[in-house]
Amino acid sequence: HHRVYAIANQKGGVGKTTTTINLATALAAVGKRVLVIDLDPQGNASTGLGFDQSDRTVTAYDVLSGAVPLRQAIRHTRIPGLDLVTSTVDLLGAEIELIDMDRRSYRMRDAVEAADTDHDFIIIDCPPALGLLTLNALAAADAVLIPLQCEFFALEGLSQLLRTVDRIKRTFNPDLELTGVVLTMFDKRNNLSEQVAADARGHLGDKVYDTVIPRNVKISEAPSHGKPALLYDYNCAGSRAYIALAKEFLRRERVP
Amino acid sequence: HHRVYAIANQKGGVGKTTTTINLATALAAVGKRVLVIDLDPQGNASTGLGFDQSDRTVTAYDVLSGAVPLRQAIRHTRIPGLDLVTSTVDLLGAEIELIDMDRRSYRMRDAVEAADTDHDFIIIDCPPALGLLTLNALAAADAVLIPLQCEFFALEGLSQLLRTVDRIKRTFNPDLELTGVVLTMFDKRNNLSEQVAADARGHLGDKVYDTVIPRNVKISEAPSHGKPALLYDYNCAGSRAYIALAKEFLRRERVP
């Protein structure tokens, strides 16, 4: 049976999509079967995995609205073992339309359970908000992984996010765990990164992953080629960090 | 009569709050009277202008819900000529509560018009979404300013945002203009920044401001001291860029 992860943080631009794409790719590279679900109307995860807008015919919107079962929305990416449910701006409409729907917060959970696919991991990329799309991801998830940019505003939002996760656990999804916090865009030339890292570890202890993702220009160049960093430049510091993250992720999951 | 600006972009982490805080401070520094309205539940603009959570008693939430008139929510900041309407996470509730309210998209517009304050400029910081909060800001605004991070994913979202602005102009606010696009976090060491800048100028011509905001660590350090970059380090490259931006902004506004 698969484990479902939501990659969430309402703070914008902290590396949710980048972590989704590159962690998923690194897990697939060690033989795991992974499904990424792009639940952000921006569709950045779909772009970063090589799908043009014109190539997104059946999307996450169709799954949430009930038009198709999840299995029908699954596409194979160019990475062996890595599948994707794409998204487009239509998903913006879902936020409004979901409000009047039955089981509006559980539609993704129901779709994932009904599909019962043979993936080892399902990883859901969330938009930078705590609305119905992120709620659907958190209700469907076994665990949430929080990318934390090493910047002051990002740290400020963390306690609000942790309270939200607690609330979701109490009201929607008692099984939801906090897998951990991954420090992203760490810049060793700048004190702020050190301070944020020390602060996060001080508050959260070993909930903060040992692996730290450095700021690395290759990571931000890769999406313009429709590729994960691991395919764009396997040996760069960014790729190596995400490979290390996947290893730590599996260790924490106690998966061989 | 004042001019109202929305600082908007659904892409996260592109510099909306940083531009709001530092443009407003630079305008106040040349004698303009400016009101910043923090319409993001993260409350980053409130933090960056020196207001702790405990110091935000009457907020943007109270204005949108109709509990208080706008004038009662206005606070003076430590910067002469710069006022603020703060925000807290309560604003998250407004997204849901506004749905059933009368004139739900115009509540900020009505509040600003009823208040008829003597500010020269009102600058509204938006959350990274195209929901009811951003809609309220765009319906209240005379013009929208779009910060564009010099990264691939940010450029990808720009056309979606421009279509949304057009739609708002047609359906909610026929006077809404696009003031322009400001390039942010430009890193001269990295080709990607040049490519994004060239691409944006190619598509939008002189709608892209001449002033480019460089990536500058002092800008990201300033919020942890509750100060705009101009107060934290007046001579850094970031502050100088925002001062130049304010001058170009006034020139484009044809204001002496």
Ligand SMILES: Nc1ncnc2c1ncn2[C@@H]1O[C@H](COP(=O)(O)OP(=O)(O)OP(=O)(O)O)[C@@H](O)[C@H]1O
């Ligand atoms: N480690 C890194 N080094 C350099 N650039 C990075 C890194 N991680 C992410 N980026 C870049 O920073 C920007 C923000 O990252 P990303 O889009 O993954 O964040 P996000 O949290 O998904 O954003 P949003 O809130 O809009 O969904 C992107 O342009 C991305 O390419």
Ligand SMILES: Nc1ncnc2c1ncn2[C@@H]1O[C@H](COP(=O)(O)OP(=O)(O)OP(=O)(O)O)[C@@H](O)[C@H]1O
């Ligand atoms: N020119 C710059 N140089 C360096 N860091 C910057 C610059 N502009 C913004 N930052 C930092 O980048 C991060 C994102 O900026 P900011 O929070 O202003 O973006 P935003 O668009 O308001 O984000 P959100 O979408 O979450 O509202 C912040 O930590 C900020 O301090």
Ligand SMILES: [Mg+2]
């Ligand atoms: Mg994203």
Ligand SMILES: [Mg+2]
């Ligand atoms: Mg912001």
